[in-house]
Amino acid sequence: MAHPTPHPRTISPSGTLTGRVRVPGDKSISHRSLMFSALAVGTSTVTGLLEGEDVLATAAALRQMGASIARSDDAVWTIDGVGVGGLLQPASALDMGNSGTSTRLLMGLIASHPITATFIGDASLSKRPMGRVITPLTQMGADITASPGGRLPLMLRGLCPAVPIRYTLPVASAQVKSAVLLAGLNTPGITSVIEPVATRDHSERMLRGFGATVTVEAAAQGKIISITGEAELKPQHIVVPGDPSSAAFLVVAATIVPESDVVVENVGLNPTRAGLFTALRLMGASIEELDRREVGGEPVADLRVRHAALTGIEVPPDLAPSMIDEYPALFVAAAFATGRTIARGAEELRVKESDRIAAMAAALSAIGARVEEVEDGLLIDGTGGDPLPGDATIATHLDHRIAMSLSVAALNCRADVTLDDASPVATSYPAFFDQIAHLQGDAA
Ligand code: S3P
Numbered sequence: 550m551a552h553p554t555p556h557p558r559t560i561s562p563s564g565t566l567t568g569r570v571r572v573p574g575d576k577s578i579s580h581r582s583l584m585f586s587a588l589a590v591g592t593s594t595v596t597g598l599l600e601g602e603d604v605l606a607t608a609a610a611l612r613q614m615g616a617s618i619a620r621s622d623d624a625v626w627t628i629d630g631v632g633v634g635g636l637l638q639p640a641s642a643l644d645m646g647n648s649g650t651s652t653r654l655l656m657g658l659i660a661s662h663p664i665t666a667t668f669i670g671d672a673s674l675s676k677r678p679m680g681r682v683i684t685p686l687t688q689m690g691a692d693i694t695a696s697p698g699g700r701l702p703l704m705l706r707g708l709c710p711a712v713p714i715r716y717t718l719p720v721a722s723a724q725v726k727s728a729v730l731l732a733g734l735n736t737p738g739i740t741s742v743i744e745p746v747a748t749r750d751h752s753e754r755m756l757r758g759f760g761a762t763v764t765v766e767a768a769a770q771g772k773i774i775s776i777t778g779e780a781e782l783k784p785q786h787i788v789v790p791g792d793p794s795s796a797a798f799l800v801v802a803a804t805i806v807p808e809s810d811v812v813v814e815n816v817g818l819n820p821t822r823a824g825l826f827t828a829l830r831l832m833g834a835s836i837e838e839l840d841r842r843e844v845g846g847e848p849v850a851d852l853r854v855r856h857a858a859l860t861g862i863e864v865p866p867d868l869a870p871s872m873i874d875e876y877p878a879l880f881v882a883a884a885f886a887t888g889r890t891i892a893r894g895a896e897e898l899r900v901k902e903s904d905r906i907a908a909m910a911a912a913l914s915a916i917g918a919r920v921e922e923v924e925d926g927l928l929i930d931g932t933g934g935d936p937l938p939g940d941a942t943i944a945t946h947l948d949h950r951i952a953m954s955l956s957v958a959a960l961n962c963r964a965d966v967t968l969d970d971a972s973p974v975a976t977s978y979p980a981f982f983d984q985i986a987h988l989q990g991d992a993a
Contacts, residue, residue, distance in 0.1 A: 555970035558982075560959035562936065565856075566809040572796045573836035574599035574789035578722070578752050578845065579964040580607045580650050584658060584788045585759050586628035587784040588617035588635075588734065595626040597789035597799050597845075602976045603648035610655055614664070633780050634662065634709070634735045642667040645701070647674055647902060647947060647976045650724055652701065653682045657728030657786040659689035661735040662911040668703045671901050672716035674948035675701045682728045683979035685716045687738075690733050713738035713778070717770070721870045721899065723748035723821075728772065733776040734761065740778065745771035748870045749821040754846055758784055790844040791815035793822045794854065794950075795978045800826070802957045802985065803886045804834045807934075811988055812849045812989075815844070818898050824872030826852075828879055832859040832886055858934055859886035866894030873897055876926075877954035880909045884918040885961060886931035902973070912955050914942075915941035918963055949973040953981055960985075969991035976977040 556852040577598040586593035598604065608618050615637035617629040631637070636659065643666050645652040652667065652668055656679070669675075680699030687693060690708030695701070715734050716729050726742045732754055733740025754775055756763050762777040791983050796816040803811035818826075818838070824834055835857040838850040860881055872879065876895055883890035898905040910922040917938035919930040939962025952974050959966035974981050 556972040557967055557969055558575055558971035559965050559967045560956050562939070562967050563806055563960035563989055566803050566806050566811050568988050569812040569814060570799060570984045570987060571814040572791040572799065572816060572976060573601070573980060574793065575616065575792040576601065576603060577642050577650065577749060578755070578847070579604045579791050581751055581755050582789060583607050583611055583618065583628060584654060584731070585613040585620070585755055585782060586632045586787070587630050588658070589630035589759060590632045591630060591783040591784035593628045593630065593784040593787065595628065595787045596624065597790065597798070598624070598626050599977070601793065601979055602646055602650060606644065606646040607655070608653040609649065609672040609768045610639070610645070610947065612723060613641065613643060630782070630784065633782060636662045637803070638664040639666050642669045645674055647671050647973060649674060649677055649902070653724040653728045656682050656686060656705055657731035658704055660686040660689055660705045660732040661709060662707040662905060663709040665706040669700060669702045670809065671947060677713055678900055679703060681720060681722060681725050685714060685725070685729050686732055688712070689736065690714070690715050695813065709735065711736040712963050713740040715741040715743070717743040721731060721746040723752070727752040730756065730774065730776050730938040731832065733778050734780045736778040738778060739775050741775040743771055743773050747772060747821060748820065750818070751982060758846060759783060767901055771774055779828065786980045788845040790817040790847045790849045793817050793825070794874045797875045798826050798953045798957050798981065799984065800829065800852060800854050801838060801878045802856055802960055804829065804882060805957070805961045807856050809856045811913060812839070812851050812853050815849055816852050818850055820847045822872050824868035825875035826861070828864050828868055828872060831862050833857050834859060834865055852911045854947065859930055859931070861886045861888035861890040861929070864890065865893040869895050877905055877909050877950045878957065879930060880913060880927055882952050883932055884913055884928040884931055884958060887933040888931060890929045892929070893923065896925040901948070903948035905948065905951065905952060907953065908946050908951050910949060912943045912951060915943060915960070916955070916966055917957060937962045938964060939966045942967045942969055945970050945973060947973050949978065953978065956985070
């Protein structure tokens with residue numbers, strides 16, 4: 550799962566992008582579809598699953614704990630679940646690769662099972678804070694021994710029955726919310742999470758779809774999300790919509806490369822995920838929604854994106870949770886806007902696959918953008934649409950979104966840009982470079 554050998558890649562300035570592409574399945578929904586299917590009693594199927602390394606790490610871990618997971622030649626995944634409470638003791642460490650979502654959600658699942666698991670990951674994941682899930686899961690009775698700073702490798706001994714809690718999220722994190730709710734699945738009684746700031750709600754939506762009792766109340770202190778355990782999950786046939794976080798790169802690419810006109814098909818537009826499109830429209834982007842529909846219980850549309858002149862904005866900080874993974878792409882758009890973009894209130898970016906504030910400040914500066922780093926974001930003075938110089942080698946820090954953002958920026962540079970390591974792209978979007986090439990080919 551780790552990439553001991555870096556794969557450098559050079560990206561050249563691009564002509565117009567045109568044509569249609571279909572983005573891969575949503576990463577968050579893909580992880581959850583495997584996990585919930587693995588806990589259902591019976592056989593579930595999943596189509597449109599993201600077959601990236603992060604999701605495959607989740608599949609491997611679930612197999613190690615007794616679920617049977619198979620893929621047909623036409624990419625239908627079949628999962629025979631073990632039932633809530635039925636996870637088995639894994640015989641070896643769970644290798645989470647680069648994936649924070651796999652780690653935190655599976656920690657939640659295991660916390661209320663009578664099993665012990667060791668979690669390991671790559672150099673990026675081993676730097677990321679797990680204290681945010683260790684705290685509530687310990688309150689529920691799990692016994693967790695982590696590396697210094699609450700990091701991986703760590704060992705988690707679950708407690709069964711665990712103790713239901715009512716937990717107020719100290720950070721806006723769907724992973725922490727989900728970890729507690731998933732621990733609540735096998736915990737007798739009501740486990741509640743209070744969410745002062747709304748984050749992506751795929752766990753709540755999907756758990757309901759699987760038959761769990763999940764309630765959401767609006768209260769003065771925020772949303773109160775409660776799950777009743779012990780739950781019994783019924784198998785489902787899931788269709789995973791396309792990932793707005795992957796679409797983000799193509800939408801920004803088509804926006805900044807002159808004369809582009811691209812349709813990005815099957816983009817999930819759950820309001821807890823679609824903040825980037827709101828921000829880009831505020832900047833003047835041309836993003837048209839075609840054929841709005843529902844896929845797998847989520848709103849979806851095809852996005853027609855045409856090149857547009859952008860104007861710098863102050864990004865509304867309340868958009869942050871709904872575009873948290875998209876700031877790197879937004880920073881690229883801002884680098885080509887007229888005037889200054891102020892993107893603050895995004896301090897969570899410092900604990901993603903890399904410190905994305907520092908990594909993007911360094912990368913954009915290296916290709917010639919004017920960027921000022923502040924504690925909770927970036928201030929970017931754009932070129933007014935002109936290409937950036939490029940001609941730099943970028944440190945991607947084992948972070949797929951840094952690699953893809955700079956690949957997009959490189960399309961509108963005067964000279965080549967080299968990524969020191971493009972391999973992390975495979976964690977979330979293995980087809981990324983091929984799809985960009987397809988859009989360039991159509992233009993020829
Ligand atoms: C995710 C939640 C977010 C996001 C991550 C996926 C999820 O993380 O950045 O890529 O699937 O729940 P946080 O919960 O740390 O904000």
